[in-house]
Amino acid sequence: MxxxxxxxxxxxxxxxxxxxxxxxxxxxxxxxxxxxxxxxxxxxxxxxxxxxxxxxxxxxxxxxxxxxxxxxxxxxxxxSIKLGIQFENWGRQGDSYMHAFGPVGRQLGMASFHHFWLAAQAKGDNSSFWDYSLNYQAAKAGKFSPQSQLPNSPLPGLQYAYHxxxxxxxxxxxxxxxxxxxxxxxxxxxxxxxxxxxxxxxxxxxxxxxxxxxxxxxxxxxxxxxxxxxxxxxxxxxxHWLPCDSALAVPSEARYPIVPYTRAIAHGGGWQWRIPLQHRTGNGLVYSSRFLDDEQAKQTLLSNLDAPALAEPRKISFVxxxxxxxxxxxxxxxxxxxxxxxxxxxxxxxxxxxxxxxxxxxxxxxxxxxxxxxxxxxxxxxxxxxxRDFIILHYHLNQRTDHPLWQYCREMALPDALAQRLELFRHSAQIFRQQDELFTEVAWQQVLLGQNLLPASYHPLADSLTKAQLTGFFADLKQVISKTVAALPSLQSFLQSQS
The missing domain is CATH 3.50.50.60 (FAD/NAD(P)-binding domain)
Known part of the structure; x- marks a missing residue:
């Protein structure tokens, strides 16, 4: 009609x-x-x-x-291409992890991969969770090529966004x-x-x-x-949950080779973004005026650029x-x-x-x-x-003792839904999401594990594999990922091919 x-x-x-x-x-x-x-x-x-x-x-x-x-x-x-976000100093100072796009490892049956990784850790394995992320390994190697599926493998290709x-x-x-x-x-x-x-x-x-x-x-x-x-x-x-209310933004000269990931670097009273483009780098500092004044913020930002600034920092205030x-x-x-x-x-x-x-x-x-x-x-x-809850998660899980902003975020009361998720993960390593939620279970796992929250237990299905079987499973995954990354062209050559 x-x-x-x-x-x-x-x-x-x-x-x-x-x-x-x-x-x-x-x-x-x-x-x-x-x-x-x-x-x-x-x-x-x-x-x-x-x-x-x-x-x-x-x-x-x-x-x-x-x-x-x-x-x-x-x-x-x-x-440019973005394969994930690297978070630096968000757990403890000196820590670094990545929220890499795409899967980590490969699911076995009804239990997700991180349960098997936790089981292996309990049996003495010392591999990193991100050893099994194609996106992470390619990002750190500075490589990229679009492909929907890895050759001769059930694993998907690189999941990517843009800068x-x-x-x-x-x-x-x-x-x-x-x-x-x-x-x-x-x-x-x-x-x-x-x-x-x-x-x-x-x-x-x-x-x-x-x-x-x-x-x-x-x-x-x-x-x-x-x-x-x-x-x-x-x-x-x-x-009251996200106390930052100010940002300073400034472009700087481009650095080559361009890396295929965003950096989010925690500082004393806030955090800095670094976004590499073909012609420049986008930088900024998000901070709370309650804990850091504008001049301190400006000095923090300018002293942590990796190339000369191209303009004066511009302030943005927000609620x-x-x-x-x-x-x-x-x-x-x-x-x-x-x-x-x-x-x-x-x-x-x-x-x-x-x-x-x-x-x-x-x-x-x-x-x-x-x-x-x-x-x-x-x-x-x-x-x-x-x-909102996913962003609060990063702040709340910090273990920093150098600045009152981080203490406030660690001790503040949380939204009920987030508090329930954290409690569930602490006890059982489980993460469940609503069907139309933006962030995947793997995204939650990377932030939780990356900021040092190790659960008390994991799914009992993960104990169905022996230590030798787990070792073989992980070794196969590592081999597929390392061979794939080795064969990828550099991000720089990919970008040149698009021009």
Missing amino acids: KNTDLNQVRRVLIVGGGTAGWMTAAMLARILGEQIDLQLVESDTIGTVGVGEATIPAIQHFNAALGINEAEFLRETKG FDAGLYAAFLRRYSEQRRVKRIEGLIAKVEQKPSGDIAAVVLTDGQVLSADLFIDCSGLRALLIEQTLAAGYDNWQ TGRRKQQWRRNCVAIGLSSGFLEPLESTSIHLIQSAVVRLVQCFPATQDMTALSNEFNRQSQQEFEAI
Whole structure:
């Protein structure tokens, strides 16, 4: 049955550009095409936060849905390959582990691989959990080649994401969108007009233009011009769990060869990111102003760069949390207007992606949007809270004694769901996840084990193999992984082949 209601949603206005605005525009134009009239208003005089340069593997699905060629994407965004995130000093100072994408080892029957690794450890084995991660071994060797399956093996190939220049990605998607009839309007918004019902009617620009729409998408960043300043959607503040409220960002000269992983380096009052691109390195320090002042943060960041800075550090202030209603009335918040989670696990761009996909799935046929907005908000809340708990996990499991920030995070009360997960793992090594949760069981295992939480027991199935059988199983896995990594080209040569 075709929608012929005069009340149907046809006119869509995106307020704000940047990564969030143009990712939204590109996907709506690609999927809904002729069915909507899509406009985007932004101003060149308003800067974007633009620090979301590291991603997770799901970004491949987004680009594929848009029909984007990977080689062109890497060229246009000065992008590189990411196989995981290396966490340094998060357990004890001097510790290092990686949240590597993809599987670790190979599951045997109904028990996951880490149970067998724990059983082997109990029998005297001293191998690292990451000896059995193809992604980790390739990352540390600086190698990469895309392949879905290892030759003559049941093991999958490398699972990867990207590092890229977020500003260049936004410009790339702007060109993509404008080729698909998205109209960009340059201008500053002077006021927002509402209907008697409370819905947004139009935005008025400083030059007097009035832009009306049926559905408004707020991509105005931390300003949250529509969703909060106009519609007062409310905000869940999570600073008692994630006390960092500031970041300094600075680019530095590129270092070669480029490594295929992000680095997250814990310091006294916060943590530093290092993201290698083809033309530069993205750096930043996330910190809590309660525990570290701006000048100390600046000195910490600049003294820990691996190459000369290309600019002065730029400060970003934020409140960790989420908008209570990310879709309120006829307005949907996407990007930083919907909430903020620090980029410890590279989820900033993913949260844009998932919100855009969710909007496409829940796109309203008519202006009665209540049922759809309720479901959108339910899913968004669930996603934000699950990612929040995974980020809290890193802070809480620290064993550092050098700074009050780390003591606070170690001793703070946890969200109930996270406390239950930790208790379960401590006693049984078990991790269970909801079906639509972002982070896999293997991701949880790597953080828990990487930050020195060894469980009291493991699944009894792991004792069904003798020590000799375990040794043989592990030796076979190591051999397959080492042979595969040895045959891979360097990341540098792969990138050169894409240019």
